[in-house]
Amino acid sequence: xxxxxxxxxxxxxxxxxxxxxxxxxxxxxxxxxxxxxxxxxxxxxxxxxxxxxxxxxxxxxxxxxxxxxxxxxxxxxxxxxxxxxxxxxxxxxxxxxxxxxxxxxxxxxxxxxxxxxxxxxxxxxxxxxxxxxxxxxxxxxxxxxxxxxxxxxxxxxxxxxxxxxxxxxxxxxxxxxxxxxxxxxxxxxxxxxxxxxxxxxxxxxx
Numbered sequence: 001x002x003x004x005x006x007x008x009x010x011x012x013x014x015x016x017x018x019x020x021x022x023x024x025x026x027x028x029x030x031x032x033x034x035x036x037x038x039x040x041x042x043x044x045x046x047x048x049x050x051x052x053x054x055x056x057x058x059x060x061x062x063x064x065x066x067x068x069x070x071x072x073x074x075x076x077x078x079x080x081x082x083x084x085x086x087x088x089x090x091x092x093x094x095x096x097x098x099x100x101x102x103x104x105x106x107x108x109x110x111x112x113x114x115x116x117x118x119x120x121x122x123x124x125x126x127x128x129x130x131x132x133x134x135x136x137x138x139x140x141x142x143x144x145x146x147x148x149x150x151x152x153x154x155x156x157x158x159x160x161x162x163x164x165x166x167x168x169x170x171x172x173x174x175x176x177x178x179x180x181x182x183x184x185x186x187x188x189x190x191x192x193x194x195x196x197x198x199x200x201x202x203x204x205x206x
Contacts, residue, residue, distance in 0.1 A: 047202050049094030049158035055183040057149045059107070059191065060162065060200030061175040065143040083142050088117060088134035091150055092202040094158035097127040102159070103183065104133045104203070107147040111179075111189045114146075115139040119184040124157035132206055141205070147175075147191055148203045153183040160202040166195055176200025 017038075020031035050058065064084075089104040101121025106114045115135040125131030150159055162176060176199045179189035 043164045044162075046162070046164045047092070047094075047160040048163040048198055049096065050161040050198065050201070051158060052100075052152040052155055053178075053180075054152060054154055055181050057105070057151050057179045057181050057189060058159075058161065058199055058201050059147040059149040059177055059179070059189075060203060061173075061191070062146045062148050062203075062205065063144075063173070064141055064146060064205075083140050085138050086135075086141050086205045087138055088132060088206060089148050089150075090130050090132045090204050090206045091125075092160040093125045093127055093129055093131055094160045095127055096156060096158045097124045097129070097131075098157060100124050100152045100154035100157035101183075102133065102153075102157070103151045104135075105149040105151070105186065106135070106139060106141075106205075107149060107188065107191075109145040109147075109191075111147065111191045113186050113188050116186050119186065121153055121184070124152070124159070127158075148201065148205070150201045150203065151181060151183055161198050162195075162200045162202060163197050165197060174200065 015034060017033060017035035019034050021034065021037070022031055052058070086106075089106065091102070091104065100123075102124050103117050103119060103121050105116045108114055115137070117133045117135055122133045152159075162174065174195050175192055176196050177192035178199050181187055181189070
């Protein structure tokens with residue numbers, strides 16, 4: 001059988017960077033080169049370690065979606081509401097781990113508190129590793145914009161924060177910031193509307 005080792009696809013002998021991969025946005029098909037993708041991944045992967053202020057919430061926006069599919073048979077948008085059950089937030093520990101306790105929280109697009117980990121905190125993990133911190137109860141999440149926050153009770157342990165420069169043109173889809181607070185006391189906050197480097201934790205839901 002021809003190409004049985006490659007699933008019917010031909011092998012590429014060498015990459016030169018100009019190859020284009022198809023992507024879709026707003027129902028439009030476009031292509032982006034491997035060279036651009038590689039540069040973007042390196043840019044967005046840039047992070048540094050954050051020296052925290054005890055009790056301050058540091059947050060990054062996080063999009064869950066998509067909120068709709070392409071058009072239906074009548075041409076109208078087919079709105080969907082997929083949901084998922086999440087356990088907590090996984091945080092990338094920076095250059096220093098241990099010593100301090102961390103609390104993670106999930107907030108909605110307006111900054112309202114939706115879920116939190118144990119208010120006594122969880123000891124920061126090993127430097128340079130991903131640490132999963134569970135909520136006090138699982139949470140069912142729907143498409144939309146959320147904020148993932150990390151709060152520390154000290155200043156020794158560092159978590160990683162996004163450190164790429166703000167875009168020169170347009171606005172960044174990632175919003176980051178910080179809000180003063182009291183460790184162990186759940187509260188909402190008013191999110192910023194722009195990206196600021198070295199503030200938003202590198203974090204994901206799990």
